[in-house]
Amino acid sequence: MVSAKGARGAPPAVRVATDPRRGGRWTSLRAGDREWLWHRDEPRRAGAAPGEAFADAGGLEECLPTVRGVPDHGDAWTRPWTVDGDTASVRCADFALTRRIRTARGRAVADYRLTATPGYRFLWAAHALLDVSPQGRLAIADGVPGRFYPDARSGWEAFAWPSIRTGTPSGGPAAHRGPTRLDRLGPDDGTAFGAVVDTASATVHDGPDSLRFSLDAPGQPVATALWR
Structure with missing residues (x-):
């Protein structure tokens, strides 16, 4: 929905x-x-x-x-x-x-x-x-677990929304050099990465407007993925 x-x-x-x-x-x-x-x-x-x-x-x-x-x-x-x-x-x-x-x-x-x-x-x-504009925000409950995937690397690191660590990902050779929070879009900084968060709903806020996504799939594992 x-x-x-x-x-x-x-x-x-x-x-x-x-x-x-x-x-x-x-x-x-x-x-x-x-x-x-x-x-x-x-x-x-x-x-x-x-x-x-x-x-x-x-x-x-x-x-x-x-x-x-x-x-x-x-x-x-x-x-x-x-x-x-x-x-x-x-x-x-x-x-x-x-x-x-x-x-x-x-x-x-x-x-x-x-x-x-x-x-x-x-x-x-x-x-x-x-x-969305650079002021766009993604609202997910604080502390929800997820996996962070730095761009062009096969490894990932566990994190709790919205903060990501800058250590070496699991299976990856290099540390993340981009933003340390995933809940704000911000200006183009030359980075690109993905994350999968263990939640069935998320809300995008941009200026006065909001858009909420939710998924209902009883008996199935669900998550929210983002690519920024």
Whole structure:
């Protein structure tokens, strides 16, 4: 579920647009007058075929059954989806995914159904690139455990939100040289890194606007990942 608040505190109207022909990508997530999804022109995106390297055009991509594994960012983002009423679905070699998006004042709810052989192992991610200012903040409860992944290194280090240590990551040769807190975006400082936090919800604050993400998947492990 995605919920939003505007400058006056009242829930704004939320509108979602998707592109079923190109991987079911969310092309717009608008709350009131604000567009939350970042975009860029990526000429490879329109003709991307299964198994190809990820072509990042922004928006929100449905990544399944992996993100960093093979296929790159999963198998669903390169395939056309079929629309039937208010649902959209995609069929891949090992699974089928159905999605239904509902909007109400102040929120959008996406329901998913995965059909696969019992015991099928997968990772699903709503890979959203957000358009926020350097003043943007990410609110997660203090002390929630997570894993911090410095860019271009295979190792990680355990941390408690929002502070990260500057020691050597597990399995990695070098110390982190970027910010020591993950809850504030700040100006471009030339660093890039990722983290996985053990929480099912997080809220982005940017100026007077807020956007909250939450995931409900009973019986399944869930987390919030960020890439900055």
